[in-house]
Amino acid sequence: MSDITLVRQQPVQLTAEERAVLTRCIFGIVDGLGERGRKQWRRLWSNILRLEPGEMLEIKTHQQRIGWYHRKHMALEQTLFESQDRFEVFEGFRDWLKVGAGFCDWYPGPKGGVFPVPKSISYTKLEQGEMEKFHNDAIEFLRTEHAGKTLWKHLTVTGRIEMLETILASFGEW
Template sequence: MAGIQIVRNPSVQASPADRDVAMRVLLGHIDGLGEDNRKSWRRFLRRLLALEPGGIVEINTKQARLGWYHRKHMALELAFFNTQDKFPQFDRFRDWLKLGAGHVDWVPTINGMVPLPKSTSYSSMEQGEMERFHGHFVDFMRTDYAGTTLWPHLSQTQRIDMVEGILGGFDE
């Protein structure tokens, strides 16, 4: 779930007429789905426009995951897995990818803080988060570290060609 904090700008004043226009434009362009959601949306907008200067609101959103995007990402992971022989198990390979992409929670242990890979399941990650993770994954795969780990027997140029060849097959 993506959280967005917004603040009422104290230096800008909106007249009641300006607020009415804002409501009319927003409600004409975007509206709640069904009667209950329409009422909730209107209440939310009224509260938002009535914020006192310096007032803060946090909005939590959840954008449904796009199945085609998830399938593309998983196919890309599998394409990389199938070209390497460092990791015999796909699950360990995915954990390594998540660590490299920074998709982790840091937890304390007796030896200090350690990263644990986070889930990418539909229920734990919305579309925007998946897109950020995917971008970090692609960036990680382009690092010298990733190439050297997966294909230590190849030259640097060959590793770059390997990565770009796989990514190119997915328009990345």
């Protein structure tokens, strides 16, 4: 989810021709969905244009997740979990993957160190672009020697690479 803070700059005088172009761009290229959406879109722009110099407005956006992409990632996690030897609980595996991909927040520990807290990948907390970044970072992490050794300690380096790449290829991850 993106938070955008807008601030009104000094007034600008537009000619009638410039206003027509602005209106055509704002409402012609993108518009609200349905009658209600169109009214909301026009109200938003009306509010933006009525701001006084220095006045601010915050907008929150959310890009909807793509269902098939989410299902593909979840299936990949499940397949990896079922193929590995280290983790007995799926949530432990998922937390390890999130931390390895850097998809976590870091908090101060009780003795002065820091510890990672994995972030959520739920539909409501993570939009599509962020999900794609997490997925790509997870793939990159899985290809490290550390990840291979953690998941398949009994295999040789070559065996670990072959195991991972076979799984990734079955999901179209080259």
